[in-house]
Amino acid sequence: MTHEKLWEVFIRSRNGLHHAHVGSVHAVDAEMAVENARDVYTRRGEGISIWVVPSAAIVASDPADKDSLFEPALTKVYRHPTFYEIPDGVANI
Amino acid sequence: MSPTSEGLLTIADGCLVLSHRLSEWMSHAPTMEEDIALGNIALDLLGQARGLLQLCAAETGADEDQFAYFREPQDWRNPLICELPNGDFAFTMLRLLFVSAWLAEVWPTLGGDAAGVAEKAVKENAYHLRHASSWVVRLGDGTAESHRRMLAALEGLWPHRGEIASEQWYARIEPVLTEATLSMPAADAWTQRSSADGWHTEHLGYLLAEMQSLARAHPGATW
Numbered sequence: 240m241t242h243e244k245l246w247e248v249f250i251r252s253r254n255g256l257h258h259a260h261v262g263s264v265h266a267v268d269a270e271m272a273v274e275n276a277r278d279v280y281t282r283r284g285e286g287i288s289i290w291v292v293p294s295a296a297i298v299a300s301d302p303a304d305k306d307s308l309f310e311p312a313l314t315k316v317y318r319h320p321t322f323y324e325i326p327d328g329v330a331n332i
Numbered sequence: 333m334s335p336t337s338e339g340l341l342t343i344a345d346g347c348l349v350l351s352h353r354l355s356e357w358m359s360h361a362p363t364m365e366e367d368i369a370l371g372n373i374a375l376d377l378l379g380q381a382r383g384l385l386q387l388c389a390a391e392t393g394a395d396e397d398q399f400a401y402f403r404e405p406q407d408w409r410n411p412l413i414c415e416l417p418n419g420d421f422a423f424t425m426l427r428l429l430f431v432s433a434w435l436a437e438v439w440p441t442l443g444g445d446a447a448g449v450a451e452k453a454v455k456e457n458a459y460h461l462r463h464a465s466s467w468v469v470r471l472g473d474g475t476a477e478s479h480r481r482m483l484a485a486l487e488g489l490w491p492h493r494g495e496i497a498s499e500q501w502y503a504r505i506e507p508v509l510t511e512a513t514l515s516m517p518a519a520d521a522w523t524q525r526s527s528a529d530g531w532h533t534e535h536l537g538y539l540l541a542e543m544q545s546l547a548r549a550h551p552g553a554t555w
Contacts, residue, residue, distance in 0.1 A: 243363070264365050270466055275365035277459075278372050 472512025494523030
């Protein structure tokens with residue numbers, strides 16, 4: 240349709256978790272975007288909450304910057320939480 | 333069948349016939365998202381119909397497939413509005429609004445064994461009503477072309493409200509039509525007769541021929 244925009248869809252699968260990006264939908268307004276997201280992405284009980292955001296509102300990093308943005312992290316193993324034991328019963332890490 | 337089951341059959345047949353009509357939109361909806369939405373709604377309605385047909389069938393010792401696939405048109409009790417061809421998208425959405433508004437009244441009244449079916453159906457139907465309402469408003473209060481189509485749908489469907497309209501029904505419909513910049517036609521305008529005596533439009537026969545042909549060609553077939 241002529242007036243359609245693209246919306247990014249975020250679903251929270253259960254309480255305590257964060258909303259995660261699952262994909263995008265086309266819609267002419269926010270209400271339709273929520274309904275389309277519900278119909279496309281929660282058909283099998285995937286979620287308890289939906290966020291939709293106009294794709295145009297997303298600011299993305301430039302792929303040309305990937306060396307300066309991401310390369311430096313690859314050699315810094317001390318940033319990984321692998322130097323201590325995670326106690327039993329701590330979920331969602 | 334008992335009077336109660338006759339009442340259930342009106343709801344079950346209405347859901348099943350409308351489910352079939354909505355399924356005809358598959359791969360033809362205006363967008364991929366709407367295609368999935370209509371499929372979801374059609375499947376909800378199919379599940380609701382099955383739940384009630386199982387109850388009707390249990391009373392007569394038949395099974396639900398016997399009811400769905402081996403009844404002749406004159407034995408169907410769906411409101412006639414459910415069997416009308418889809419028309420354009422505006423017509424389909426306004427019809428869905430009209431039927432969902434009716435189901436919103438009837439589901440909560442069901443007791444006994446049907447209460448279990450109704451409990452789930454009330455939630456599903458609330459979404460159908462919401463989805464249809466937002467489309468009716470969007471198209472009615474949209475472009476000149478979408479308004480023209482919604483107006484044509486309203487004129488085409490209004491004479492078919494007879495079996496589903498009630499005071500509560502008009503109260504649900506009117507604010508949606510108003511928001512869609514369409515004025516509600518008179519509640520006492522002419523409307524068609526009921527299907528309770530087995531009279532249907534010419535369209536049900538064709539719908540059933542398509543829906544029932546496989547089961548009749550291969551009785552008891554499974555996959």
